[in-house]
Amino acid sequence: MAASTHRTCSACGRTNRIPPSHVADRGTCGACKAPLPPSSRPIDVDAALFDAIVGSARVPVLVDFWATWCGPCRMAAPEVERAAAELAGKAVVLKVDTDQNQDLAARYQIRSIPSFAVFSNGKLVSMQPGMARASDLIRRALGSANAA
Numbered sequence: 546m547a548a549s550t551h552r553t554c555s556a557c558g559r560t561n562r563i564p565p566s567h568v569a570d571r572g573t574c575g576a577c578k579a580p581l582p583p584s585s586r587p588i589d590v591d592a593a594l595f596d597a598i599v600g601s602a603r604v605p606v607l608v609d610f611w612a613t614w615c616g617p618c619r620m621a622a623p624e625v626e627r628a629a630a631e632l633a634g635k636a637v638v639l640k641v642d643t644d645q646n647q648d649l650a651a652r653y654q655i656r657s658i659p660s661f662a663v664f665s666n667g668k669l670v671s672m673q674p675g676m677a678r679a680s681d682l683i684r685r686a687l688g689s690a691n692a693a
């Protein structure tokens with residue numbers, strides 16, 4: 546089964562499967578044809594979904610490497626939520642639980658959390674550890690788009 550994300554239709558409540566390459570696009574509900582706005586919340590991913598989205602997204606991907614026991618990560622979480630809402634349609638925001646996904650943490654040599662990475666066209670363009678504000682995260686995500 547191919548990795549995919551899900552989006553619930555606000556009109557009829559039906560859950561729609563969204564292919565990884567379309568997470569930042571406006572879609573149409575398969576049941577009632579109502580528009581499905583682009584993803585505006587952080588998406589929890591495992592390695593398969595991470596690779597699928599980072600490898601196929603046509604917009605920058607901001608990744609929050611975090612863990613449940615990490616206090617600064619919990620403080621950063623509302624900022625990440627805010628950034629995802631602002632970035633809807635312009636960038637995708639992913640959350641990687643580094644305890645559940647130690648292979649991803651090892652691949653990107655995550656030594657401290659939270660760490661925020663930005664990917665563009667499948668490539669890592671920035672990685673910065675430490676707590677960050679929403680405005681800062683947005684600037685980093687969109688800055689990479691301008692540079693690419």
Ligand SMILES: [Zn+2]
Binds near residue numbers: 555558559
């Ligand atoms: Zn619907």
